[in-house]
Amino acid sequence: MGTVVALHRYPVKSMLGETLMSAAITRTGLSGDRTHAVLDDVGTIGSAKHPRKWGQLLQCRSRLTEGGxxxxxxxxGSVFPVGDPELNAQLSKLLGRSLRLSADAPADAPLERAAPEYEGGVPDTVRASSYVDETGEEITVDSIAPGTFFDNGRIHLVTxxxxxxxxxxxPDYDFDPRRFRPNLVIDTGEGQGFLEDTWVGCRVRVGEALCRVVVPTPxxxxxxxxxxxxxxxxxLMRTISRTHRLPVFDLGRLACLGVYLDVLAPGLVRAGDPLTQQDGP
Structure with a gap:
C-alpha cells in the first residue's frame, strides 16, 4: 500500500508541531499529539479553523521534550514550558484576550469554524445554523470528541x-503535505489517484500498530x-472542492483529502515502515 515517509505530532492544538523519526501509536492516537489546547475565559477551544480569531496560534510551535x-x-523565539504562568500571559498578549493553555478538555467545549463559501466546505445542514460573530466572520460551532482535543479520528493520514x-x-499551487497537518504521510510509490479513499473500512498495519481506516477527512x-x-x-481549498468531494457519514459531499484512522492495537511506528492491509473485520 505504501511507506511512511513523514511523521508529525502537534502537542498543542492548532500550533505548529514537530517532525519525528519514530513515535508510539497508543489507543488514543500518536503519543503526545493534541494533548493540550488554548482556551478562553468561557472554555472555547482555540482553533485556527476560525482564523480571524485564532489564526495567530499557527505562529507558535509546540514540541514534547525528552522529559515529557x-x-x-x-x-x-522565546520558549516556555506548559504550566509557566508567563506562557499564558504571552499567549493572551499575542491574541489580545485572556487565554490559558490546558491539558483538560472541558465537557461540551465549543469549537468554532469559519464557514467557507466554496461548495463542500461545510455540511449544508450546519451552514444553515451559521452566524456572523464579532470578528465579521461567518462561523459554525461544533464540539470535539469527548475527553480529547481531536476533531475526528485518532490518526490523520495523507498520501x-x-x-x-x-x-x-x-501545478502553480503549493500542496505541501504540512498544510494538511497529518500524523502520517504515506508514499504510495507509482500508485495514482486518491488511493486512501479505497481503504475506508479496511484494517491496516503501520509499523507495529494496527488501525482501521474510518472516514475521509473533510x-x-x-x-x-x-x-x-x-x-x-x-x-487551494477551492481546487480541492472542485476536484474531490466525497460523502462523509450523513453530512453530504464534502471537500476531502486524506483519511482518519482509529487505533485497534498500539505499537511503534517509524519513518520507512510499510503500511499494509490486514485481513479481518
Missing part, C-alpha cells in the same frame, strides 16, 4: 498520490493559511 514536558515557542493529483490539476480553511515558511494560499 510540552514546550511552546512563541513568534519572537503522496493524492497530493500528486492536486499538483497535476494546479477539510477546513486551515490548509489555506500560512504554515511556517509556507505562505497563505486562499485558492
Amino acid at each position: 514536558t510540552v514546550e511552546v515557542e512563541l513568534p519572537d 503522496t498520490s493524492s497530493l500528486a493529483v492536486l499538483r497535476a490539476v494546479r 477539510r477546513c480553511v486551515v490548509p489555506t493559511l500560512g504554515h511556517d515558511e509556507l505562505r497563505p494560499d486562499l485558492s
